Amino acid sequence: MNLLSCSNNHCVLSSSLVAATDPPLKNLKVSIGVPRFGFGHRNGSLRNNHRVSKIVAYYGLKNPPYKLDALEPYMSKKTLEVHWGAHHRGYVEALNKQLAKNDVLYGCTMEELIKVAYNNGNPLPEFNNAAQVWNHDFFWESMQPGGGEMPTLGLLQQIEKDFASFTNFKDKFIEAALTSFGSAWVWLVLKREKKCLAIVKTSNAVNPLVWNDIPIIGLDLWEHAYYLDYKNDKAKYVNTFMNHLVSWNAAAARMARAQAFVNLGEPKIPVA
Amino acid sequence: MALRTLVSRKTLRTSSLGLRGLQTFSLPDLPYDYGALEPAISGEIMQLHHQKHHQTYVTNFNKAIEQLDGAASKGDASTIVKLQSAIKFNGGGHVNHSIFWKNLAPVREGGGEPPKGSLGWAIDNHFGSLDALVQKINAEGAALQGSGWVWLGVDKELKHLVVETTANQDPLVTKGPNLVPLLGIDVWEHAYYLQYKNVRPDYLKNIWKVINWKYAGEVYEKECP
Numbered sequence: 316m317n318l319l320s321c322s323n324n325h326c327v328l329s330s331s332l333v334a335a336t337d338p339p340l341k342n343l344k345v346s347i348g349v350p351r352f353g354f355g356h357r358n359g360s361l362r363n364n365h366r367v368s369k370i371v372a373y374y375g376l377k378n379p380p381y382k383l384d385a386l387e388p389y390m391s392k393k394t395l396e397v398h399w400g401a402h403h404r405g406y407v408e409a410l411n412k413q414l415a416k417n418d419v420l421y422g423c424t425m426e427e428l429i430k431v432a433y434n435n436g437n438p439l440p441e442f443n444n445a446a447q448v449w450n451h452d453f454f455w456e457s458m459q460p461g462g463g464e465m466p467t468l469g470l471l472q473q474i475e476k477d478f479a480s481f482t483n484f485k486d487k488f489i490e491a492a493l494t495s496f497g498s499a500w501v502w503l504v505l506k507r508e509k510k511c512l513a514i515v516k517t518s519n520a521v522n523p524l525v526w527n528d529i530p531i532i533g534l535d536l537w538e539h540a541y542y543l544d545y546k547n548d549k550a551k552y553v554n555t556f557m558n559h560l561v562s563w564n565a566a567a568a569r570m571a572r573a574q575a576f577v578n579l580g581e582p583k584i585p586v587a
Numbered sequence: 588m589a590l591r592t593l594v595s596r597k598t599l600r601t602s603s604l605g606l607r608g609l610q611t612f613s614l615p616d617l618p619y620d621y622g623a624l625e626p627a628i629s630g631e632i633m634q635l636h637h638q639k640h641h642q643t644y645v646t647n648f649n650k651a652i653e654q655l656d657g658a659a660s661k662g663d664a665s666t667i668v669k670l671q672s673a674i675k676f677n678g679g680g681h682v683n684h685s686i687f688w689k690n691l692a693p694v695r696e697g698g699g700e701p702p703k704g705s706l707g708w709a710i711d712n713h714f715g716s717l718d719a720l721v722q723k724i725n726a727e728g729a730a731l732q733g734s735g736w737v738w739l740g741v742d743k744e745l746k747h748l749v750v751e752t753t754a755n756q757d758p759l760v761t762k763g764p765n766l767v768p769l770l771g772i773d774v775w776e777h778a779y780y781l782q783y784k785n786v787r788p789d790y791l792k793n794i795w796k797v798i799n800w801k802y803a804g805e806v807y808e809k810e811c812p
Binding site: 397401402405443496497498517518520537538541542543546547 | 640672735754784
């Protein structure tokens with residue numbers, strides 16, 4: 316497993332954006348419970364080593380980097396409450412339940428877990444839950460209050476390089492979102508091999524990590540993401556995302572980090 | 588009851604195309620009011636589901652068929668192939684939802700009444716009891732990841748009942764060419780979200796109160812006389 320590709324990109328963002336939680340609880344296996352995740356832990360059961368130590372939690376539900384009503388009026392508090400509080404939480408709990416039964420997959424970072432569970436296209440049962448946990452973390456962090464407008468500096472330059480203009484990128488992104496079928500996601504990714512930005516559609520829980528690409532922006536197109544606010548008007552939701560929600564700050568941070576792994580520009584070394 | 592069918596543009600199309608008459612599809616009427624299935628399915632959901640979602644499938648299906656016709660008459664093979672996913676998705680959506688509306692009925696018109704006759708017997712033989720069938724369908728419907736349908740179908744060759752799921756708008760026939768749908772339950776989020784939010788199992792539990800077994804029985808008797 317290539318360790319470079321497995322690092323936890325939550326850490327980069329969490330210092331500035333995230334209100335609460337720790338990175339995946341890698342070393343938690345035989346230790347204290349973390350009550351704020353909602354998993355209790357009785358004091359007695361740790362002291363007796365001959366008793367089987369009860370694993371409390373593998374992954375926690377991370378808070379979005381803003382209050383649940385901060386994205387109003389573009390994404391309602393109600394939507395955040397159900398989408399984050401029920402759907403996202405549901406995926407975390409389902410994943411923890413699966414790992415409790417079979418924790419041979421425990422010990423990975425979330426990104427490693429997703430790649431292993433994807434199993435090259437023949438996904439293991441853990442894949443759906445793991446990927447959806449990651450996808451939703453990424454989604455909340457892809458938005459911000461007062462989002463929209465345009466990227467700047469290096470990210471804008473790269474977009475203009477790979478899409479001719481920002482307007483063209485925006486049109487293509489919206490088109491990709493509107494031509495997706497069923498439950499899907501649309502991503503702006505940095506392709507590792509091709510060393511360029513691209514727009515990628517995926518279905519259900521699949522995300523670009525499985526192809527070893529680096530996601531920069533993610534948009535949830537499952538109906539639960541927009542139905543309470545926009546009913547069937549997916550076009551309005553997607554346009555609102557681009558105009559008022561997407562966080563180019565987060566995208567720029569991810570881009571900056573991605574450049575540690577992908578060499579985007581050959582320096583212009585003059586031929587002697 | 589107000590007519591909700593879109594006027595078919597068939598006559599206009601025939602005359603503008605001249606030689607070829609192209610069949611256009613239109614949104615079928617619901618045989619009951621939008622609010623008639625409450626409280627199992629809310630009137631708001633029924634209206635959106637029928638007037639927006641199903642209508643969109645019909646509209647886009649007609650568009651795709653028209654483009655297909657154009658490509659076919661020009662011999663444009665790659666466009667013909669490219670259109671297949673839009674045809675499968677939108678055509679499937681139209682086919683599936685047309686069956687779905689017939690699978691539902693208000694309680695006062697027999698919705699929820701258990702199947703009688705040969706279908707009732709077949710269910711007991713194959714699944715043990717109606718309850719067992721319902722549990723199986725609900726389990727498969729709840730476990731379906733993403734969007735799709737859960738079906739009770741009959742294999743018209745082998746004459747036995749099957750429970751199957753399909754993804755997105757794939758019709759039941761994509762799971763087996765001899766499969767005929769008797770009953771389909773839409774488990775796309777738009778089918779239940781406004782009322783049940785993420786609790787799909789509750790939707791599946793309640794929808795049986797308005798399932799029209801009469802229609803399913805009629806289809807079954809036609810395939811297995």
